[in-house]
Amino acid sequence: MSKHSQRKRIGTLAENDLLGRFWDHGFAAIRSAGSGSMRHPGPDLLVGKGRRVFAVECKKTKEKVKYLPKEEMDALLSFSRLFGAESYLAVQFGSDDWLLVALEDLDQTGRSYRITKEKATLKGLSVEELARFVVEFDLEPAS
Numbered sequence: 511m512s513k514h515s516q517r518k519r520i521g522t523l524a525e526n527d528l529l530g531r532f533w534d535h536g537f538a539a540i541r542s543a544g545s546g547s548m549r550h551p552g553p554d555l556l557v558g559k560g561r562r563v564f565a566v567e568c569k570k571t572k573e574k575v576k577y578l579p580k581e582e583m584d585a586l587l588s589f590s591r592l593f594g595a596e597s598y599l600a601v602q603f604g605s606d607d608w609l610l611v612a613l614e615d616l617d618q619t620g621r622s623y624r625i626t627k628e629k630a631t632l633k634g635l636s637v638e639e640l641a642r643f644v645v646e647f648d649l650e651p652a653s
Contacts, residue, residue: 524570525554528600528608528637532557535641551585556595559644565595566610570602574627578616583623587613601634603627609634 532539553565
């Protein structure tokens with residue numbers, strides 16, 4: 511198996527893991543297979559609960575810093591605006607829990623964005639925390 515194929519497989523497994531975690535916490539969620547290779551922008555996961563919709567880009571790393579192509583994050587933001595979704599980066603450092611970080615909390619480095627493990631831990635939410643937040647602040651059911 512090539513390194514590219516192995517990376518894609520690891521990414522798919524990570525996305526499916528996060529997808530299951532969203533379902534376990536009462537969200538509806540779908541995975542967009544091949545989201546990084548489509549002609550039009552699209553998130554890795556589209557997640558919803560009540561009237562709240564989240565477009566989520568998933569990244570897994572063994573490092574303590576994850577760099578993200580500016581075009582990729584800009585495409586996520588563009589999709590989210592058109593779709594009416596909130597944008598999040600879901601990042602997993604090693605075997606730690608997934609953290610959902612708002613795009614405005616990413617650091618810009620010129621041609622890319624970055625998130626450190628330290629900043630993700632400070633600013634990010636776990637899926638469980640996001641579920642509690644959505645329930646607490648969006649108590650009216652969708653009509």
